[in-house]
Amino acid sequence: MTVEQQLTAGIAALGLTLPEGAKAKLLAYLALLGKWNRVHNLTAVRDAERMVSHHLLDSLAAVPFFQGETVLDVGSGGGLPGIPLAIARPDLQVTLIDSVAKKTAFLLQAKAELVLSNLNVITGRVEDYQPNARFDVIISRAFSDLKEFVTLTRHLLKPTGRWLAMKGLMPHEEIALLPDWVKVSANHALVVPGLEVSRHLIVLEPV
Numbered sequence: 001m002t003v004e005q006q007l008t009a010g011i012a013a014l015g016l017t018l019p020e021g022a023k024a025k026l027l028a029y030l031a032l033l034g035k036w037n038r039v040h041n042l043t044a045v046r047d048a049e050r051m052v053s054h055h056l057l058d059s060l061a062a063v064p065f066f067q068g069e070t071v072l073d074v075g076s077g078g079g080l081p082g083i084p085l086a087i088a089r090p091d092l093q094v095t096l097i098d099s100v101a102k103k104t105a106f107l108l109q110a111k112a113e114l115v116l117s118n119l120n121v122i123t124g125r126v127e128d129y130q131p132n133a134r135f136d137v138i139i140s141r142a143f144s145d146l147k148e149f150v151t152l153t154r155h156l157l158k159p160t161g162r163w164l165a166m167k168g169l170m171p172h173e174e175i176a177l178l179p180d181w182v183k184v185s186a187n188h189a190l191v192v193p194g195l196e197v198s199r200h201l202i203v204l205e206p207v
């Protein structure tokens, strides 16, 4: 199976319908990530087939769970899940933040090359970030434990907003340590095509 066939089958298995041109942009993003990775070590996953499942399809599995118009991807690294999300949902305004400038240099390059007008890139620590408006959704993958995630980003979420934490096994211990001003409103076991490991999307909201 080619990478394109794997992506097409994975998108169908997730039950997603993507806008015209999205698949080509996802593949172009993967190629760019592979190219920069050789120099900047943006992700440990390098094999093309695994990059489709671990990066693109894993990120796309969260697409049905967005509400509102604005999204912040915290500790975005090489753009995951934010760039696949911005490609799949051009109706959302997606902001990526990372504290490491060489990573955000890549993100800015991806924004320009893929012509992603709904993508914003911020260099800095999320706890210091003071945007003009708060976000409807704050998401992260492989950023921190749940308590740190909500604590560092509390000032950035709208009162009606939701946090989405992309996790492997159901993080019962992390949930037990959450502060009393936040509650888990849902958790979704996700099946990601080509990924053998367990994946969960934890939805949190301010109390």
Ligand SMILES: C[S@@+](CC[C@H](N)C(=O)[O-])C[C@H]1O[C@@H](n2cnc3c(N)ncnc32)[C@H](O)[C@@H]1O
Binding pocket: 043, 074, 075, 076, 077, 078, 079, 080, 081, 097, 098, 099, 100, 103, 124, 125, 126, 127, 140, 141, 142, 143
């Ligand atoms: C393990 S990487 C995960 C990258 C990406 N989300 C993924 O799933 O591939 C965590 C990222 O968080 C960034 N980071 C760590 N602490 C941060 C902070 N306080 N504010 C913003 N970014 C931070 C790091 O620079 C790193 O790129």
